[in-house]
Amino acid sequence: xxxxxxxxxxxxxxxxxxxVLNLNLNILRKEIIATRTFRTKVxxxxxxxDSVNAIIARYHLKKRDVLGIxxxxxxxxxxxxxxxxxxxxxxxxxxxxxxxxxQRKVGLPVTLDNDAKAMALAxxxxxxxxxxxxxxxxxxxxxxxxxxxxxxKIYRGKNNAAGEIGHLPINENGPRCNCxxxxxxxxxxxxxxxxxxxxxxxxxxxxxxxxxxxxxQKHRKAVRIxxxxxRHLGVALSAVINLMNPDVIVIGGGVAxxxxxLFSAVRETIKERAMSLQARQVKVLKxxxxxxxxxxxxxxxxxxxxxxx
Amino acid sequence: xxxxxxxxxxxxxxxxxxxVLNLNLNILRKEIIATRTFRTKVxxxxxxxDSVNAIIARYHLKKRDVLGIxxxxxxxxxxxxxxxxxxxxxxxxxxxxxxxxxQRKVGLPVTLDNDAKAMALAxxxxxxxxxxxxxxxxxxxxxxxxxxxxxxKIYRGKNNAAGEIGHLPINENGPRCNCxxxxxxxxxxxxxxxxxxxxxxxxxxxxxxxxxxxxxQKHRKAVRIxxxxxRHLGVALSAVINLMNPDVIVIGGGVAxxxxxLFSAVRETIKERAMSLQARQVKVLKxxxxxxxxxxxxxxxxxxxxxxx
Numbered sequence: 001x002x003x004x005x006x007x008x009x010x011x012x013x014x015x016x017x018x019x020v021l022n023l024n025l026n027i028l029r030k031e032i033i034a035t036r037t038f039r040t041k042v043x044x045x046x047x048x049x050d051s052v053n054a055i056i057a058r059y060h061l062k063k064r065d066v067l068g069i070x071x072x073x074x075x076x077x078x079x080x081x082x083x084x085x086x087x088x089x090x091x092x093x094x095x096x097x098x099x100x101x102x103q104r105k106v107g108l109p110v111t112l113d114n115d116a117k118a119m120a121l122a123x124x125x126x127x128x129x130x131x132x133x134x135x136x137x138x139x140x141x142x143x144x145x146x147x148x149x150x151x152x153k154i155y156r157g158k159n160n161a162a163g164e165i166g167h168l169p170i171n172e173n174g175p176r177c178n179c180x181x182x183x184x185x186x187x188x189x190x191x192x193x194x195x196x197x198x199x200x201x202x203x204x205x206x207x208x209x210x211x212x213x214x215x216x217q218k219h220r221k222a223v224r225i226x227x228x229x230x231r232h233l234g235v236a237l238s239a240v241i242n243l244m245n246p247d248v249i250v251i252g253g254g255v256a257x258x259x260x261x262l263f264s265a266v267r268e269t270i271k272e273r274a275m276s277l278q279a280r281q282v283k284v285l286k287x288x289x290x291x292x293x294x295x296x297x298x299x300x301x302x303x304x305x306x307x308x309x
Numbered sequence: 310x311x312x313x314x315x316x317x318x319x320x321x322x323x324x325x326x327x328x329v330l331n332l333n334l335n336i337l338r339k340e341i342i343a344t345r346t347f348r349t350k351v352x353x354x355x356x357x358x359d360s361v362n363a364i365i366a367r368y369h370l371k372k373r374d375v376l377g378i379x380x381x382x383x384x385x386x387x388x389x390x391x392x393x394x395x396x397x398x399x400x401x402x403x404x405x406x407x408x409x410x411x412q413r414k415v416g417l418p419v420t421l422d423n424d425a426k427a428m429a430l431a432x433x434x435x436x437x438x439x440x441x442x443x444x445x446x447x448x449x450x451x452x453x454x455x456x457x458x459x460x461x462k463i464y465r466g467k468n469n470a471a472g473e474i475g476h477l478p479i480n481e482n483g484p485r486c487n488c489x490x491x492x493x494x495x496x497x498x499x500x501x502x503x504x505x506x507x508x509x510x511x512x513x514x515x516x517x518x519x520x521x522x523x524x525x526q527k528h529r530k531a532v533r534i535x536x537x538x539x540r541h542l543g544v545a546l547s548a549v550i551n552l553m554n555p556d557v558i559v560i561g562g563g564v565a566x567x568x569x570x571l572f573s574a575v576r577e578t579i580k581e582r583a584m585s586l587q588a589r590q591v592k593v594l595k596x597x598x599x600x601x602x603x604x605x606x607x608x609x610x611x612x613x614x615x616x617x618x
Contacts (some may be wrong), residue, residue, distance in 0.1 A: 157554025242476040245466025
């Protein structure tokens with residue numbers, strides 16, 4: 001039977017995005033649900049199930065027309081067994097067989113992977129890393145995630161845990177990171193850290209959106225903050241460039257919208273610090289797919305996985 | 310015609326090793342020639358050619374029995390075109406078509422690659438990274454080089470320049486590196502830096518061999534130096550572990566002979582700093598093939614290359 005639809009879900013620390021796509025990867029419908037209200041594991045799983053059932057009902061889909069559900073989640077997972085190891089920013093999850101639970105409750109095939117890997121796959125298939133052989137895609141948000149493409153495929157490493165650029169130490173000593181490490185990139189440029197720095201410098205509460213807007217208006221303090229973020233990021237990317245000699249680095253996530261200041265600082269730092277052969281060759285680009293990258297990636301994952309069966 | 314022999318050359322900053330191997334990769338003959346005396350590019354090339362001709366003559370080989378020459382060199386090369394980009398520790402080399410020059414002068418097929426990649430290939434084929442899917446091999450010497458194995462093959466990146474773990478910055482600020490970068494691992498644990506540190510601490514000139522011996526005898530100052538080196542290396546390896554989630558990390562080169570102190574400090578630092586999932590899974594091992602790794606790797610490269618034709 002020929003399937004017509006894919007359901008894609010991008011589960012985040014603050015909200016759950018769900019979409020219906022056709023097999024050509026066009027988004028037909030999209031909804032966003034706040035996850036912050038679902039504090040327990042059980043209620044979050046129920047909300048995923050409810051959102052699937054609701055979108056199926058609302059758009060009068062038939063389950064037999066749906067190829068399956070692709071799900072990107074904000075933490076390390078065993079992609080083969082469908083087990084979530086844990087979520088750094090959602091408490092109460094430890095070795096949860098999420099794929100099996102969802103398949104049982106929804107009655108559709110489910111494919112599960114880390115959200116940053118989904119985003120990388122999307123940028124590789126549809127976005128800025130298209131045609132690259134070797135690429136790193138990085139998402140800047142509450143966490144700093146990454147996905148690596150090598151030889152035109154997602155590179156997973158031994159435990160599907162490769163790509164954690166957010167946890168590259170950029171100093172031997174420095175702030176303690178959520179992961180238990182020290183001086184990780186995320187401890188310098190994760191959203192929380194940026195907002196804390198901004199509050200200190202502006203002497204008031206300030207949002208990321210405002211901070212981006214002010215930088216675009218060339219506000220001195222805002223420019224200074226984004227430049228500093230770009231330098232931290234540039235040091236970590238120099239490490240990746242020297243180690244992996246990639247074709248392309250794609251930067252996405254909310255913080256990537258801060259405008260040219262951030263990207264200029266990143267590129268300058270790479271030029272100053274990375275080895276010249278590798279630095280000359282690498283393109284550093286802003287992600288194309290924006291906040292839908294996770295949904296596209298989840299749908300592509302599902303499509304690839306089902307094609308293998 | 311069935312070939313019987315491979316000539317392997319490991320060109321270093323201080324000496325040139327040349328060996329004859331059979332096709333089962335047993336070393337039949339080996340010689341070492343000081344390269345320090347060959348100061349110019351022309352004289353160094355001549356010395357390579359002379360050493361090949363000499364070893365052929367001395368062991369009564371017939372050129373028609375030789376499959377070719379595998380050559381590992383201490384710097385970035387274009388492996389496909391056989392061009393040496395430059396040597397960080399041998400002056401006067403820039404975009405030299407070394408493969409073509411040698412093939413013309415010697416009349417045998419030549420395969421050329423970076424020495425750290427050759428070492429990684431050797432440890433993967435015959436040594437400690439055997440059966441690994443994803444591995445990093447690192448050589449500690451005047452320079453700190455690396456080779457990455459992904460999916461059972463040498464990972465080259467866009468310009469065959471991947472694997473430069475010696476040029477991973479481990480701090481945002483720090484000593485200037487030979488590569489032009491700042492605070493690269495090599496600037497902390499390259500041999501020259503170690504000897505300089507040791508001279509300062511011991512208040513006299515001291516060799517790496519003595520420094521290793523003293524550490525094995527639990528001499529307090531020597532132990533302190535190796536521990537510090539291990540910590541620097543551990544920080545860089547934590548970055549690689551979080552980014553690449555490898556099965557195995559193999560550490561070779563002279564400095565790896567300093568005994569348990571170094572390896573303990575490396576492993577402790579990884580345990581403290583890398584993400585637990587990745588850190589639990591990775592093995593950190595001492596290279597098996599010692600100073601012959603480069604020769605084995607050069608021979609394997611040549612064998613693989615000739616098999617493709």
